[in-house]
Amino acid sequence: MPLAYYIGLSAVMFILGIMGVLLRRNALVVFMSLELIFNSANLLFITFASYYQLLAGQIMVFFVMTVAAAEVAVGLALMVEIFRTKNTINIDQMSQMKG
Amino acid sequence: MTTALYIILAVVIVGSALGTIMSRNAVYAALYLALNFMSVALLYLFLGAPFIALVQVTVYAGSIMVLFIFVIMLLGAERLAASENLRGQRFLAIALGVVLLAILGTVFISRAELTGIVTPPTAVDFGSPRQIGTALYTQYWLPVMITSMLLLVATVGAILLTRGEGTSIRDNLKRVDEKEQADQEE
Numbered sequence: 001m002p003l004a005y006y007i008g009l010s011a012v013m014f015i016l017g018i019m020g021v022l023l024r025r026n027a028l029v030v031f032m033s034l035e036l037i038f039n040s041a042n043l044l045f046i047t048f049a050s051y052y053q054l055l056a057g058q059i060m061v062f063f064v065m066t067v068a069a070a071e072v073a074v075g076l077a078l079m080v081e082i083f084r085t086k087n088t089i090n091i092d093q094m095s096q097m098k099g
Numbered sequence: 100m101t102t103a104l105y106i107i108l109a110v111v112i113v114g115s116a117l118g119t120i121m122s123r124n125a126v127y128a129a130l131y132l133a134l135n136f137m138s139v140a141l142l143y144l145f146l147g148a149p150f151i152a153l154v155q156v157t158v159y160a161g162s163i164m165v166l167f168i169f170v171i172m173l174l175g176a177e178r179l180a181a182s183e184n185l186r187g188q189r190f191l192a193i194a195l196g197v198v199l200l201a202i203l204g205t206v207f208i209s210r211a212e213l214t215g216i217v218t219p220p221t222a223v224d225f226g227s228p229r230q231i232g233t234a235l236y237t238q239y240w241l242p243v244m245i246t247s248m249l250l251l252v253a254t255v256g257a258i259l260l261t262r263g264e265g266t267s268i269r270d271n272l273k274r275v276d277e278k279e280q281a282d283q284e285e
Contacts, residue, residue, distance in 0.1 A: 001101060001102070001105060001216065001217045001218075002214070002215075002216055002217070003214065003215045003216065003217050004207060004208075004214065005105060005109075006142075006146075006217060007207050008204070008207070009109050009112065009113070011200060011203045011204070011207070012113055012116075012200070013112065013113070013116050014203075015196045015197075015199060015200045015203075016113070016116040016117060016119075016120055017116070017120075018196060018199070019120055019192055019193065019196050020119065020120035022188070022192040022196075023120065023188070023189055023192050023193075024120065026125055028125050028128075028167065028170065028171055029119070029120070029125055029128050031167070032119055032128055032129065032132050032167065033119070033120055035132060035159070035163070036116055036119060036120075036132070036135065039135065039136065039139055039159075042139075042155075043139060043142065043143075046142075046143050046146050046148050046151060047146060047217060049146075049148065049226075050146040050147050050148070050217055050218075050219065050220060051215060051217050053220055053222075053225070055225070055226065055230060055231070055234055058148050058150070058151050058226055058231060059231065059234055059235065059239055061148075061151050062151065062154065062231070062235070063242055063246055065154060065155070065158050065159065066246045066249070066250060067246065067249065068159075068163070069158060069162070069163060069250070069253075070246075070249050070250050070252075070253035071253075072163050072166060072167075073166070073253045073254065073256075073257045074253050074256050074257055074260070076166055076167070076170045076257070077256070077257035077258075077260035077261045078260060079170060079174070080170060080173065080174065080260075080261050081260050081261060083174045089174065
């Protein structure tokens with residue numbers, strides 16, 4: 001398999017994630033798009049770990065996954081709290097610092 | 100054989116990513132994302148990373164997606180009005196995304212050292228749980244400790260954030276007691 005195939009797939013996934021962040025109004029879907037971006041970066045790490053036969057890339061993906069899990073936990077807690085105060089998670093409504 | 104497998108997986112991955120960002124219902128988006136994670140995990144298996152593939156399935160497609168779906172159902176936020184406040188935002192975002200993809204493509208193509216062939220690792224135990232575990236707990240012990248602290252802090256932070264204002268467990272219990280008494284009096 002040429003290396004470019006994997007890099008291309010990762011790039012397409014990254015762009016789709018960015019599009020999701022830019023286009024969607026639902027904060028939860030924006031969050032999912034962030035996960036897509038993480039996933040594309042992870043795919044690139046694994047690809048190069050396989051390409052150079054080095055374990056370091058896989059270890060890095062492991063740490064990215066743990067940090068992503070922590071980020072999702074805190075982010076979803078924030079989402080619940082925002083929904084409680086504003087009754088919406090439309091990101092257009094989150095325009096003021098003081099709820 | 101391998102090329103056919105790759106093409107099938109790539110189509111599923113790109114299609115499910117498109118589904119994630121385009122479906123109107125957030126629950127469908129979450130399910131598409133789970134499909135995306137599963138197919139990327141298959142690609143990891145293909146690339147000689149069995150442990151990471153299974154971690155991806157359990158952590159991402161399992162727990163994180165359950166968390167997402169839980170929050171979506173809890174908030175009842177699966178359908179939100181799609182109001183476009185910025186004029187021409189969709190067109191601009193898609194155009195700039197295509198431009199970014201083109202830039203990435205030209206950069207990758209122009210770099211000669213990226214034209215290699217990925218072959219799955221020849222060593223049988225490459226990326227096995229034993230190898231990953233040995234590396235994690237010897238060479239990378241400090242990052243493991245730091246991420247464990249990070250997970251702990253994130254857990255405490257999530258609990259603190261969702262606790263609500265001024266509601267301690269004792270207050271809640273008192274409220275339940277009062278409600279029960281009121282019910283009995285009726």
